[in-house]
Amino acid sequence: MEVPFPYEGIDKGRPACKQTPITSPDMDNMRLYDTLDNRARGGQRPGQDKKFAQQISGSANPILAICSVVVMD
Amino acid sequence: MAIVYENYVTGDDNWARIVTSSWYGQSFRPVTSHTVTYLRLKIGKDGTPPADMTVELYLADGAGKPTGSRLAFGTVTDGDISAGTGGEWHSIALDTGVALTAGSDYVFYCKTTSGGAGQAFVLRYDQSGATYTVGDWTWTTTSGSSWTVSSGADAVFSEWGTGAASTPVDKTYTKMLVAIAGNEFWYESSAGTMTRFTAVGPDDLDAAVPLTMVEAFQKVFVANGSNLWVADFSNVKIATTDLNTHAPDPGTILTGGSSGAVMVVEYITSTTADAACTIYGKRTTDATFTSGETVTGKDGVNNDGNDITFAISANEVAGPFWYVWTVFGQDATFGTMPPYATIVSLYRGRVTLAGNKYEPHMWYQFRVSDPFDLQTESTDAKAAVAGNDARLGKIGDVVTATVPIDRDNWLIGSTGEMWLFTGDGAEGANLDRISKTTGMFGTYAHCIDDEGNVYFWGTNGLYTFSLPGGTPRCISRIRLPNIVKDGVGGTAVTQSSHRIVMAHDSRRKGILVFITTLADGTNANYFYDLTTKAFFPESYPDECGVFSAFYYDATDPDYRVLILGGNDGYLRFFDDSAVDDDAGDSGDTAINSYVALGPIALSQDPGKEGTFTGLDFVSAGGASGGSQSDSSDVGYSVFAAPSAEEVIEKLSANTGPNFAGTFTAPGRRHGSRRAQKISAVSFGVRLFNSTAAETWGFEKLFGDILPSGRFK
Numbered sequence: 001m002e003v004p005f006p007y008e009g010i011d012k013g014r015p016a017c018k019q020t021p022i023t024s025p026d027m028d029n030m031r032l033y034d035t036l037d038n039r040a041r042g043g044q045r046p047g048q049d050k051k052f053a054q055q056i057s058g059s060a061n062p063i064l065a066i067c068s069v070v071v072m073d
Numbered sequence: 074m075a076i077v078y079e080n081y082v083t084g085d086d087n088w089a090r091i092v093t094s095s096w097y098g099q100s101f102r103p104v105t106s107h108t109v110t111y112l113r114l115k116i117g118k119d120g121t122p123p124a125d126m127t128v129e130l131y132l133a134d135g136a137g138k139p140t141g142s143r144l145a146f147g148t149v150t151d152g153d154i155s156a157g158t159g160g161e162w163h164s165i166a167l168d169t170g171v172a173l174t175a176g177s178d179y180v181f182y183c184k185t186t187s188g189g190a191g192q193a194f195v196l197r198y199d200q201s202g203a204t205y206t207v208g209d210w211t212w213t214t215t216s217g218s219s220w221t222v223s224s225g226a227d228a229v230f231s232e233w234g235t236g237a238a239s240t241p242v243d244k245t246y247t248k249m250l251v252a253i254a255g256n257e258f259w260y261e262s263s264a265g266t267m268t269r270f271t272a273v274g275p276d277d278l279d280a281a282v283p284l285t286m287v288e289a290f291q292k293v294f295v296a297n298g299s300n301l302w303v304a305d306f307s308n309v310k311i312a313t314t315d316l317n318t319h320a321p322d323p324g325t326i327l328t329g330g331s332s333g334a335v336m337v338v339e340y341i342t343s344t345t346a347d348a349a350c351t352i353y354g355k356r357t358t359d360a361t362f363t364s365g366e367t368v369t370g371k372d373g374v375n376n377d378g379n380d381i382t383f384a385i386s387a388n389e390v391a392g393p394f395w396y397v398w399t400v401f402g403q404d405a406t407f408g409t410m411p412p413y414a415t416i417v418s419l420y421r422g423r424v425t426l427a428g429n430k431y432e433p434h435m436w437y438q439f440r441v442s443d444p445f446d447l448q449t450e451s452t453d454a455k456a457a458v459a460g461n462d463a464r465l466g467k468i469g470d471v472v473t474a475t476v477p478i479d480r481d482n483w484l485i486g487s488t489g490e491m492w493l494f495t496g497d498g499a500e501g502a503n504l505d506r507i508s509k510t511t512g513m514f515g516t517y518a519h520c521i522d523d524e525g526n527v528y529f530w531g532t533n534g535l536y537t538f539s540l541p542g543g544t545p546r547c548i549s550r551i552r553l554p555n556i557v558k559d560g561v562g563g564t565a566v567t568q569s570s571h572r573i574v575m576a577h578d579s580r581r582k583g584i585l586v587f588i589t590t591l592a593d594g595t596n597a598n599y600f601y602d603l604t605t606k607a608f609f610p611e612s613y614p615d616e617c618g619v620f621s622a623f624y625y626d627a628t629d630p631d632y633r634v635l636i637l638g639g640n641d642g643y644l645r646f647f648d649d650s651a652v653d654d655d656a657g658d659s660g661d662t663a664i665n666s667y668v669a670l671g672p673i674a675l676s677q678d679p680g681k682e683g684t685f686t687g688l689d690f691v692s693a694g695g696a697s698g699g700s701q702s703d704s705s706d707v708g709y710s711v712f713a714a715p716s717a718e719e720v721i722e723k724l725s726a727n728t729g730p731n732f733a734g735t736f737t738a739p740g741r742r743h744g745s746r747r748a749q750k751i752s753a754v755s756f757g758v759r760l761f762n763s764t765a766a767e768t769w770g771f772e773k774l775f776g777d778i779l780p781s782g783r784f785k
Contacts, residue, residue: 001775002773003673004774005774007605008606017716017755019671021670023552023607024670027667028611028612029611031609035652035770043769045609046650047664048613048617048645048651049645049646051632055657056252056638056642057642060642061641062280062594062618062620063252063643064621065252065253065295065621067623068626069249070246070247071246073245
C-alpha cells in the first residue's frame with residue numbers, strides 16, 4: 001500500500017471516511033513543490049529571509065505599505 | 074566628435090585685461106577621464122591687442138596654481154575676436170590633445186607678451202557668487218612668478234574633448250522600493266539599501282489610520298486619512314516671494330532669464346497674485362535656475378495666455394520632495410480634495426481616491442495624467458470624475474478597496490457588494506454590480522495572477538473571478554468551509570482585529586493569503602497552489618506576520634522577488650535556501666512542518682478491521698551527498714482508531730500515538746522499515762520536522778496491511 005503526498009492540499013470539508021488520499025485533514029508549512037530540488041513531491045515550505053538589512057522605521061513597527069517608483073535618470 | 078566636459082557658462086559679470094605681466098585663468102577638475110582637445114572661453118577686446126594671446130594648460134597643484142610643464146596651448150589672434158569687452162564665445166584648439174584624469178586638478182590661463190589699457194584681450198569671468206565648486210579664478214601680475222587664487226570667482230569656460238569609446242546604455246531610469254512603517258517613509262536610496270526620507274515630519278503620517286500608497290508619474294501618492302502626501306522624485310523646485318499678477322498653469326513652460334534653464338510646471342503651492350509660491354516642475358535643460366533671476370512664461374493651455382514673470386528667491390533645489398497633496402495651487406478652479414481618504418490607486422492614467430469616512434460610498438478619479446486636478450465640472454474627455462457604488466436612488470455601500478484590474482476594468486469592493494467599473498469615467502463608463510452576496514474584506518485583500526484572474530477575500534473566504542463576464546465564486550468553501558471562523562488560532566477573522574494581505578507569487582505559481590492579527594502579529598496563512606488548485610496552510614513567527622506584500626520587479630534580478638512587509642519592520646522574501654524563518658531580533662526560528670496522511674481504511678469492508686504490520690518511508694535526496702539535494706530526518710507518528718474521524722482527531726491532537734520514531738534521511742536506508750502490528754478500522758500517519766536548520770522532502774510512504782477479523 002503506497003500513500004501519496006496530498007498534492008491537493010488540505011481538505012476539512014468532506015466526511016472523514018471520504019477523505020481522499022491526495023488531500024490531508026491537517027498540515028502546516030508544507031507545499032507541493034519542495035525547496036530541495038523544486039520537485040512536485042511535497043516538502044517543507046521556503047523560509048522567510050530578510051531581503052533588506054534595514055529595519056523600516058528603525059524599530060519593530062509593522063510595515064504598512066510597500067510599492068516601487070520609477071524615476072528617469 | 075568632441076563633447077563638453079567641465080563647464081561653467083553663465084554669470085559672468087566682469088572682465089580681466091590680459092597684458093604683459095597680468096595673466097588670468099581658471100582651475101578645474103574633470104569628473105570623467107577624457108582627452109581635452111579645445112577650450113571655449115568668453116573673450117573680448119579692450120582696444121586693439123598688440124600681440125596674440127595664448128591659452129596654456131597645466132596641471133594644478135593642491136592650491137589650484139599651475140605646476141610642472143605646459144601640457145598644451147592654443148592661440149587667439151586679434152582678428153578672431155570682435156571689439157568690445159562684452160565678449161563672445163571662442164573656441165581655442167589645443168596644439169595637442171591632453172589626457173585628463175578624473176579627479177585631478179588642472180588649470181588654464183591666458184597670457185600675452187605685450188599690451189595695456191586700450192590694447193588688450195579681455196577674459197570674462199563671474200566675480201561674485203560664482204558657483205563652480207571644483208576650481209577657481211587664478212591669476213598672476215608677475216608673469217607667472219607667483220599666482221593668486223580667488224575662491225569666490227570663476228571664469229566662464231567649457232572644455233571639450235573625447236572620451237573612451239562609449240558603451241551603449243539602454244537603461245535610462247532608476248527603480249526604487251518604497252516602504253512605510255511607524256510614521257516613517259523609507260526608500261531605496263541605492264540598490265539594496267533602504268534609507269529614511271528625512272523630509273517626512275514625525276506627525277505627517279499616522280500608523281493608527283488606514284494607509285495606502287501608489288506610484289504614479291515618478292511620484293508616490295500617500296492616502297492616510299486626513300494626511301494626503303506626495304513624495305516627488307522627479308521634479309526640481311524653485312520659489313518666489315512674489316508671483317506678481319499671473320500664476321503658472323499645469324504644463325506652463327518657465328524660462329530663467331539669466332540661466333536659460335527651462336522647466337515644465339507640474340504643481341505649485343499657490344495661485345494667489347503677489348503671494349509667495351513654490352513651483353515644482355520638470356527641468357528640461359542642463360542649466361539650472363539661479364537665485365535672483367527673473368523667470369518668465371505664459372499661462373494657458375498652449376502657453377499662449379497671460380505673461381508670467383517673477384523673480385526667484387533661491388537657487389533651484391533638487392528633490393526628492395515631500396509635500397501635502399492638494400489640488401493645483403490649492404485653487405478651487407482645480408476642484409476640491411476630499412478631506413479624508415485611505416484608498417489610493419491608479420486606473421487608466423488617473424490617480425483615484427476612496428475611503429472618505431465622511432462620504433464612505435464615494436470614489437474619486439483625478440484628471441488623466443494630472444493628479445492635482447479634481448475638477449469634476451470640466452466636460453472634456455480627460456476631466457476628473459467622482460461617483461459612488463449604488464443603484465439609482467440608493468446611498469451606496471462603504472468602499473473597502475479599489476483594484477485596477479487592467480486598462481479597462483476597475484474593481485470597487487465594498488463591505489457587502491462588488492462593483493465593476495469599466496471604461497473611462499468621462500467617456501461613458503459602466504458601473505455594474507457583480508456580486509450582492511460578498512464584499513471585499515479590505516484594501517490589501519486582493520491580487521491578480523498572471524492570467525488576469527482576480528482573487529480576493531470575501532464574506533466566506535477566498536473568491537476568484539475572471540473577465541470578461543465572470544462573477545465571483547468562493548473557492549475555499551468546499552475544502553475549508555470554516556476558514557473565516559477558524560481565523561487565527563480559532564479567533565474568527567474580522568476587519569477590526571485582522572489584516573488580510575494577498576499576493577501572487579509568479580515564480581512559485583501560487584496565491585498567498587496572509588491573515589495577521591493587528592495587535593501582535595500572530596498569523597494564519599495559506600499558499601493556494603495554482604497548479605493543483607490546492608490550499609496549503611502556513612504559519613510564521615509573530616515577527617514575520619505579514620502586513621503588506623509587493624512583487625518588486627527590480628532592475629537587479631537579485632531583488633526581483635515578492636517582498637513581504639513584516640510585523641517587526643523588516644522586508645523579507647521566501648528564500649528556497651532558507652530552512653528557518655529569520656525572525657529579526659528574535660533570531661532564526663525553526664519551521665514546524667508536518668503533514669497528516671489519512672485516515673486510511675485498513676479493510677475494504679467497513680465492517681472489518683485490518684492489521685497494519687509495518688511502515689517505510691523514502692525521503693528526498695537519494696544517497697547522502699549525491700547529486701540530489703538531501704532531506705533532513707523525518708519524524709513519524711502512527712495513530713489507529715475504530716473510525717476515520719477519530720483518526721483525524723488523534724492526528725490533530727498529536728498525542729498518544731500507537732507508535733512513533735524517526736526516519737533517517739536522505740533517501741531510503743537498509744532497516745528503515747518500521748515493523749509494528751496494529752489492528753484497527755482506520756489509521757493515519759503524521760510526518761514532521763520541527764528541528765532548527767532542517768528541511769525535508771517527501772518521496773514515498775508505504776506500508777503493509779493484512780486482513781483481519783470483524784470489528785467488534
